[in-house]
Amino acid sequence: MALNTFLLLPQEEDDICKIITDEISFNNIIGNVLCLLNFIRKDKGIKIYYDSKNIKIFLDMCDAFITGHYLENAKYKLENFLTRKSIDIQNKILRDGTCNYLLYTYNKYPVVNNNNTPEIIIVVVENIINYPDQKHLLINVVDHIESCRDVLLVIKDAKHIAGLPKFVRIPFVTEKGELELWLHTNDRAKFSLFNKNSFSRKKGAVVQGKPVFMENKTGYYWYMDNLHKDEYEVFNQNGEHVGTANLNGDFDQTKCIKGRKINL
Structure with missing residues (x-):
């Protein structure tokens, strides 16, 4: 699969203060980023883009919470x-300087501060517009950029350009488990655990190394089978196995394994 991935670390002070409290939380985030990048690099069809300025801002912001040894170690690993x-x-070339690029969320619209849109998101927008035949995916580390309708929505606008304003939808994942799931299911338009109208990610819940999602309508828990990677395991609200579903979301109760449970 030809895929362009774009790494974005938090660069706003408020976002960093929420997720970085000590050396352990800092090392966990750096470790997760390196694990994710290493997974991506193993697939020769996936390119990794990053913003060195974004990396520097993140590490400089963390300097208020983390001792120099941890910072230097993280900087070396990321740069290497x-x-x-x-x-x-x-x-x-990063952006069309005559245009505005505004992150859109329903609850906070209208957005007026164009300066807060991270540069790498603008690069993704231009790539999606100019290369529609390619696939693009943002690595939204620790889900720090608020999403809207299961993607990041960006408005590109300028009075003097015909065809604008234009909404650009940027798909994103936050960690390795979500990336693996996305790679197996992104071409299935009718069903996806990333559809936030139908599913919600259960924070911190991981089974067989895969993220767990709750079906909003039923309260059932879904995750991708880590062995076969061609079906989902489905459990009820009590964590009891109730069957499986194929990658198109077709549920099969006959494959229920009695006595099988998960603890969430």
């Missing part, structure tokens, strides 16, 4: 990894 086979967007 990213500079090998990844692409720094700072080396490319």
Whole structure:
């Protein structure tokens, strides 16, 4: 699969204060990022883009909470990894300076501060517009950018350009388990656990290394089978196995395994 992935670390002070409280939380985030990037790099069809300015801002912000040893170690690991086979967007033309790029969320519309839109999101927008035949995916680390309708929505606008304003939908994942799931199911338009109208990610819940999602209508729990990767395991509200579903979401109760449970 030809896929362009774009790494975005938190760069706003409020976002970083929420997730970085000590060396343990900092190391967990860096570890998760490196694990995710290493998984991506194993697939030669996936390109990794990053913003060196974004990385620097994140690490500089963390300096208020983390001692120098941890910061230097993280900086070395990130730079050593990213500079090998990844692409720094700072080396490319980033934006059309005559346009506004506004992150849209229903609860906070209208958005007026164009300066807060991260540069790498603008690069994703331009890539989606200019290369519609390619696939693009944002790595929204720890889900720090608020989403709307299961994607990031960005408005590109300018008075002097015909065809604008334009909404651009950016799909995103937050960690390795979600990425694995997305790679197996992104081409299925009719069903996806990432459809936030139908499913909600259960924070912190992982089974067989895969994220768990709750079906909003039934309260059932779904996760992708880690062995076969061609079906979902489904459990009721009590964590009892009730059957499986194929990748199109077709539920099969006959495959229920009595006595099988998960603890969430």
